[in-house]
Amino acid sequence: MGVRKVPGLLCVVLLCWTPLCCGRPDPRQREALMKMELAREIGGSVVLNEKEKLLDEKLHQLKLQDMALPEFPPAVHFFKAKPLIEQSPVFSLLQRMPKGAALHVHDFAMVGVEWLVKNVTYRENCYVCFKDDRSVQFLFSAGQPKPQGHCSTWILLRTLREKLNSTELDNSFIRNLTLFTEDPDTAYPDQDVVWKRFEQAFLVAYGLVTYAPVFKDYLYEGFRQFYMDNVMYVEVRALLPPTYELDGRRNSKDWSMRACQEVLHRFRAQYPDFLGARIIFTVHRGINETEAVNAVKEAMTLQRNFPDIMAGFDFVGREDSGRPLWYFREALELPEEQGIRLPYFFHAGETDTEGTDVDQNMMDALLFNTSRIGHGFAMARHPVVKELARKMDVAVEVCPISNQVLKLVSDLRNHPAAVLMAEGQPMVISSDDPAMFGATGLSHDFYQAFMGFGGMNSNLATLKELVTNSIRYSSLSSTVKEKAIADLLVKWDKFVSETLL
Structure with a gap:
């Protein structure tokens, strides 16, 4: 897949380029410059075979459909764009x-955090404590873990699930393990806030994954x-x-x-x-x-x-x-x-x-x-x-x-x-x-x-x-x-x- 050679016409364009004062650019010059630009892009040196060209045309048509969406997914925050993306044929x-x-x-x-919550937190000997900053911490232990600063008493998750709605509890754990929110712009007004929440989510996963x-x-x-x-x-x-x-x-x-x-x-x-x-x-x-x-x-x-x-x-x-x-x-x-x-x-x-x-x-x-x-x-x-x-x-x-x-x-x-x-x-x-x-x-x-x-x-x-x-x-x-x-x-x-x- 080597580098594509610049066609002869492009070389001529580069060597003979002069400003056109008359305001009548040569169409061949314009086309050559456009080809040169495309050749520089990632993929510009890749030569597609006949089957790939057919798929490329199909992909182009699918892409046009997404480009025409009222909300163009890459222009929208990913948390809001994700459902749009997952409906896309592209x-x-x-x-x-x-x-x-x-x-x-x-x-x-x-x-995916659902695996951590639905699989790992349901295992034997998994304890949880609730921290002052409204996050949680997990720990696997053969017996009651020692108390920890800025954290509630450790509770065996199996016991806690017998007292609370498991679905709501699991959803709260999922929220602790991801940055997802329905209103990301309000939840994360600046980089300081989002990075603090980001690093906090890693700490929540820590006690589970390091077992x-x-x-x-x-x-x-x-x-x-x-x-x-x-x-x-x-x-x-x-x-x-x-x-x-x-x-x-x-x-x-x-x-x-x-x-x-x-x-x-x-x-x-x-x-x-x-x-x-x-x-x-x-x-x-x-x-x-x-x-x-x-x-x-x-x-x-x-x-x-x-x-x-x-x-x-x-x-x-x-x-x-x-x-x-x-x-x-x-x-x-x-x-x-x-x-x-x-x-x-x-x-x-x-x-x-x-x-x-x-x-x-x-x-x-x-x-x-x-x-x-x-x-x-x-x-x-x-x-x-x-x-x-x-x-x-x-x-x-x-x-x-x-x-x-x-x-x-x-x-x-x-x-x-x-x-x-x-x-x-x-x-x-x-x-x-x-x-x-x-x-x-x-x-x-x-x-x-x-x-x-x-x-x-x-x-x-x-x-x-x-x-x-x-x-x-x-x-x-x-x-x-x-x-x-x-x-x-x-x-x-x-x-x-x-x-x-």
């Missing part, structure tokens, strides 16, 4: 489409939900917090990594065409320099002990309120100094504030040789960063719904990724924290990107390049990538043929 097609890999997904936000038996089941269910959305490979950003047993014993990060290997082996035995998963070990960007040094050392150890499943290292948390990457330079230089290869996958540019230390994170991520840039929302404002990322072939992980819900952009037609897509910037589409937003796998985010970023220009070729990019820019070895892309294209051809029936 969305139905995207659900069936093989989507390759999800490269930007967080550990505690992979699995050792649930940790394994959760990973398995996460792989299953992405697989059912036609995703063949996942890279999970994981904090790897200590998991706990029923008697309170704590497990190490090595235990968690071995658990990931075990779950993945079990999952692939049942679903052999699932390519696999790898872990990007993460720490919060609020830590200090000494803690960062220790974290990078720990990452290097994990990389040495689990080379098959450990992909690399990243910082997580709200970028605007965290420390800039440059603050951690001593820690981040350690692998190079010790002759160890530790790949980086930095969140960078998840901000709409220009000219701050944090706004420099994308440049610093590239200087530290990051493998990909997480979000890169600010990239359109940084021409040197764009040029450098292109030269280094570093892809941006774009997560449309996350950026909208966390209030970086309201109308996705105005997302900076629309500019990047038009320029052919290396890009993949991912979903960040789909469970928190009520999204599934990658399909909702693909719809928002396909309909919102590219307008009527984005087509089947756009989708094919984005899907292929997801494997090309993964952390897999070149040999595995080559085979994976071949397998993906077989699935793609099958999808095209079946969709035309």
